[in-house]
Amino acid sequence: MEQTTVQGQSNLVREVLEKGICVRxxxxxxxxxxxxxxxxxxxxxxxxxxxTWRCVQVCPRLPYDRASLYDYFYHVNDCTDAIGPHRQVVAARSGDKLVRSAAQYGGVVTALVIFAMEEGLVNSAVLTDRGGDLAPKGVLCSDREAVLGCAGSRYSASAALSELNLAIQAGNDRLAFIGLPCQMEALGRLSLSEPDGQERAGHVELKIGLFCTWALDYRALRSYLKTKGIVEIPKKYDIPPPPSEVFIVETNNGRMEFPLSEVREIVQPGCSVCEDMTAEFADISVGTLEGDKQWNTVIVRTDKGMELFEKALRAGVLEQKEIPSSNLEHLKEAASNKRKRALRARGEESNE
Amino acid sequence: MNRISQKKGGTRMLLQANEAIARGALEAGVIFAAGYPGNPSSEIIETLAKASRDLPIYVEWSVNEKVALEAATGASFAGCRAICSMKQNGVNVVSDFLTNLSLSGTKGGLVLVSCDDPGGISSTNEEDARAFAPLSDIPLLEPSSPQEALDMARWAFDLSETINNIVMIRSVSRLSHSRSDVQVKDLPDFDVQPYFDTKVSFHTFPIVAKHQARHEKLRMAEELFENSPFNFYRGPSRPELLVIGSGCAVDYAIDAIEIMSLWERVGVLKLGTTWPLPRKLLLENLQKSESILFVEDVDPFIETNVKALAAEAARQVGVKTFHGRGSGDFPLCGELGPSHLLEFFGNYFDLDWKDQEFRNKMGSLTKGKIPPREFGFCPGCPHRGSFYAIKTALAWDDRDGFVSGDIGCYTMGIWPTGFNQVKSVHAMGSGSGIACGYGKLEGFGFDQPVITVCGDSTFFHATIPALVNARFNNADILLVVLDNSATAMTGFQPHPGTGKTAMGQPTQPVDIAALCESMGLEVHVGDPYEMKETARRLYDLMQKQGPRVMVLRRKCALVQGREGGFPYDMHVDQSLCVGEECGCGRYCTRIFRCPGLIWDKEKKKAMIDQVICVGCGICAEICPQGAIKKEAKG
Structure with a gap:
């Protein structure tokens, strides 16, 4: 990838914000x-x-050398696997029905964060709140109730890394961060940034990534829902696996379905140039298990992730099962397609 | 006892010209005074308000200039002498009434005083209000010294009653605010009995007949002006150059002639009665020289009219060469100063004038010694917090929003002290009126959010009609009332919201928020010091439609300073301050710009200027490192 010299805030504004590709x-x-x-x-x-421009050094939407992150985290120069470097891929779910009922699918993220806190691996975790009148935003959680309050998928970005930045500045240590692939990229870039990136990234003990095909522009989503007569704050959003092609919004007044083709119009433009579906720079990445709403797909990537995952299984916090090979194939195909679309959108040759 | 109220005359007092106008009005027996504050006019009403403690007169700050003149006119119609004062912009506000009033005529002596601000030193415009005299066909007097200001003010009421019409006095900043020794006369007994004689009426019908009568009144005034002591000639019988002028400018000409020893070559016709022009006096003097120089502020008012006169009487007075603003010898804009005169005479008579040399020397002596100063809100000023919140909310919204501004200290929102948020400023109340326009463009695809601001005094003065218009037409406007409980910019005069009158009497305050609510507007009240909360509220309001109001209430810092001061001792923990580095970039001194925050050049850290800082504490919130510390004053 050709490196573009980007200096200073004004260039970040020109190259990212003004081009409309900020992914928040x-x-x-x-x-x-x-x-x-x-x-x-x-x-x-x-x-x-x-x-100095630390902002420029961490932005995942500015051109940067992705191989340097593979090298830094996995000591490889490149990765040909569509779902990124990993130790294992399994299906898993929370062993706790309460957690599962609060969660979007199997509750693995919620269960892991609570477990990591209770085990003392982390002191607190930055997650994304549910939002309200305003878009979701990052929130620093240090107990089970707070983490449970963040369960469920948002389908829009939250800039939760800003909350992580503030938490680090306020002196918090041993943090977990739960976020989207772009946020894991940014955290990865943070580790390589000057002058204090490595030190700041060192305060993050655990990174849990969420599968992401795209996120919606929240302001546009609110306007879209308003045109559909939804003015109250939705309780839950969902996109069932293909071929359903619908976006489901649950409110206190019931459940409504909208054509996914309409909703795609309000996807953040910056998502179209993102090549990462499975959060390749997380310790553990979690997503849906197609065809089974009670379970998650879990990609364990690092030693640290492996250790936590196994410990959680032993403690009964998580249950696992083998992932059907067709599911894994679908996942890789979807991840590969996202990468191809992104490279095409960026005008770069596909590696495959 | 206030010396202005001193009953006995025959003595001399050191008076500012505005005080002299007030004293002259009192010597004329004025019992009713009304005005709206505005530099450089404010001291006239303030002086009379002080005198009201000792004398049986009534003085008010009115809600605006038009109402002030209307109230004064009520007193005139009831047979009382009344005065009304304002700055040049105020005459625009009264003009609709004025051009009708001059048709109906007046009864008790009625005088309008306009104090103009050449150069717009403390104004949003530069304007020569004298134009309203010919427009309204009313007599115009222009004093050029505090003594003349007093004498003219006293005589103007006699003139008004002689011709039964309103008389205008026009001062300028330099005169209004200069002081000199003034001879005063006795005050009368103020024993007037107001009575409206129902056998007469005051209206403009039949219009043409009244218009004709108005011109007849002007002709009477012109006759009186021919022999007025306010006009005089000084100089040789056949000067090489005849100076004709008024106000301060003519004084500058006299000074320059004095300095350059030109009294044998230059003559001066000083005019104090400038509309209608005393035709005979002018024709007589025009014959003295072939070269005429006009000196006046701001527009070529005398110049244009005398040129017309000279053209009509060309056979009598001969062919002239004219010099002045209109002829390009002086700039057409800005205040005329002594330097202009020295330079003109120097060039005209080929003399070595020292003024430029003096100015060069002054420049080299002061170079680097005068600290640069920009227009800025005072330390502790609530407007800084308000504009910071507005800036934040507009940035959050990210649709290229902006502020439609208005008249007051907060006009400075056009500059860095207000984060350059204000993008238009015109007349009192215009910010909201203009916002009504933006507020109806949504149907054409306009989606930039607009916040309009006005101060509390401006709200009462002229914003209310715009707000009613917004309600009536359902315009999408968001008005932020910057309520600092004072007409701060002009010197803390009371207004309808303060609960006190010009004479210091308590009155029922008009509640801005309640008034807006009564119009059916969505109204919120906030504290400009709570910048984040205010920004959040403004952001939410920006997402809504229809007319909305947010009142940001916090006392003017200067008032607060007098009434108990501020709660905090501030300091910067320089070990936390990262100065120019990434993460800050001198945010407090470069962006927030409170004058209480200064840059320690040696340590390259921020610090508090303990002399300037008042201790409002709001800067602690904006420091990204938490280095600005506030502690409760011990």
Missing amino acids: CGACVGICPYFQYHDGKVVVSDWCQTS
Whole structure:
């Protein structure tokens, strides 16, 4: 990949914000007063004049050398596996029915975060809240109830890394971060950034990634729902696996279905250039298990992830089963397709 | 006892020209005074308000200039002498009434004083309000010294009663705010009995006949002006150059002639009665020289009219060469100063004038010694917090929103002190009126959010009709009332919301929020010091439609400073401050810009200027490192 020299806030604004490809990961927010996140958008509030630009070094939407992250985290130069470097892929679910009922699918993320906290592996975790009148945002959770309050999928970005930045600045240590593939990329880039990236990333003890095909622009989603007569805050969103092609919104007044083709119109444009579906730079990545709403697909990637996952199984916090080979094939195909679409959108040759 | 109220005359007092106008009005027996504050006019009403403690007169700050003149006119119709003062912009506000009033005529002596601000030193415009005299066909007097200001003010009421019409006095900043020794006369007994004689009426019908009568009144005034002591000639009988002028400018000409020893070559016709022009006096003097120089602020008012006169009387006065603003010898805009005169005479008579040399020397002596100062809100000013919140909310919204501004200290929102958020400023109340326009463009695809701001005094003055319009037409406007409980910019005069009158009497305050609610508007009240909360509220309001109001209430910092001060001692923990580095980039001194925050050049860290900082504490919230610390004052 050709490296583009991008210097300074103004270039970040020109190359990302003005091109409309910001994915609201929040990596540039919370480290200075110049970038802010509010109601689903990352904005520039003032012009900065410094010469370090940590914002530029972490943005996952600026061109960067992905191989350097493979090298740093997995000591490989490249990865030909569509779902990224990993130790194992299994189906899993929370052993706790309560957790499962709060969660979108099998409750693995919620269960793992609570377990990591209770085991003392992490002190607290940055997750994404449910949102309300405003878009979802990051929230620092340090107990079971708070984590449970964040269960479920949002289908829109939350810039939760801004909350992580603030938590680190406030002196929090041994943190878990739960986020989308773009956020895991940004966290990965943080480890390689100057002058204090490695130190700041060192405060993150556990990274749990969420599968993501795209996220919706929250402000556009709110307007879309308004045109459909939904003004109250939805309780839950869902996109059942193909071929259903619907977007489901559950509110206190019931359940409504909308054509996915309409909803795709309000996907964040920045998602179209994202090549990562399975959060390749997380310790553990979690997503849906096609065809079985009670379970998750879990990709364990790192030693740290493996250790936690096995410990959780032993403690009965998680249950696992083998993932059907057809599911794994579908997953790889979907991940590969996302990568191909992204490379095409970026005008780059596909490696495959 | 206030010296302005001193009954006995025959003594001398050191008076500012505005005070002299007030004293002159009192010597004329004025019992009713009304006005709206505005630089450089405010001291006239303030002086009379002080005198009201000792004398049986009534003084008010009115809600706006038009109402002020209307109220004063009520007193005139009831046979009382009344005065009304304002700045040049105020005359625009009264003009609709004025052009009708001058048709109906007046009874008790009625005088309108306009104090103009050449150069717009403390105004949103530069304007020569003298234009309203010919427009309204009313006599115009222009003093050029505090003594003349007093004498003219006293005589203007006699003139008004002689011709039964309103008389205009026009001062300028330099005169209004200069002081000199003034001879005062006795005050009368103020024993007037107001009575409206129902046998007469005041209206404009039949219009043409009244218009004709108005011109007849002007002709009477012109006759009186021919022999007025306010006009005089000084100089040789056949000067090489005749200066004709008024106000301060003519004083500058006299000074320059003095300095350059030109009294044998230059003559000066100083005019104090400038509309209608004293035709005979002018024709007589025009014959003295072939070269005429006009000196006046701001527009070529005398110049244009005398040129017309000279053209009509060309056979009598001969062919002239004219110099002045209109002829390009002086700039057409800006205040005329002594330097202009020195330079003109120097060039005209080929003399070595020292002024430029002096200015060069002054520049080199002061270079680097005068700290740069920009327009800025005071430390502790609630407007800084308000604009910070507005800036934040508009940035969050990210649809290229902006502020439609208005008149007050917060006009400075056009500059960095208000984060350059204000994109238009015109007349009192216009911010909201203009916002009504933006607020109806949505149907054409306009989706930039607009916040309009006005101060509390401006709200009462002229914003209310715009707000009613927004309600009536359901315009999408978001008005932020920057309520600092004072007409701060002009010197803390009371207004309808303050609960006190010009004479210091308690009155039922008009509640801005309640008034807006009564119009059926969505109204919120917030604290400009709570910047984050205010920004959140503004953001939410920006997502809504229809007319909405947010009142941001916090006392003017100068008032607060006098009434108990501020709660915090501030300091910067320089070990936490990262200064120019990534993560800050001098955010407090470069962006927030409170004058209480300064840059420690040696340590490259921020610090508090303990002399300037008042201790409002709001900067602690904006420091990204939490290095700005506030502690409760001990």
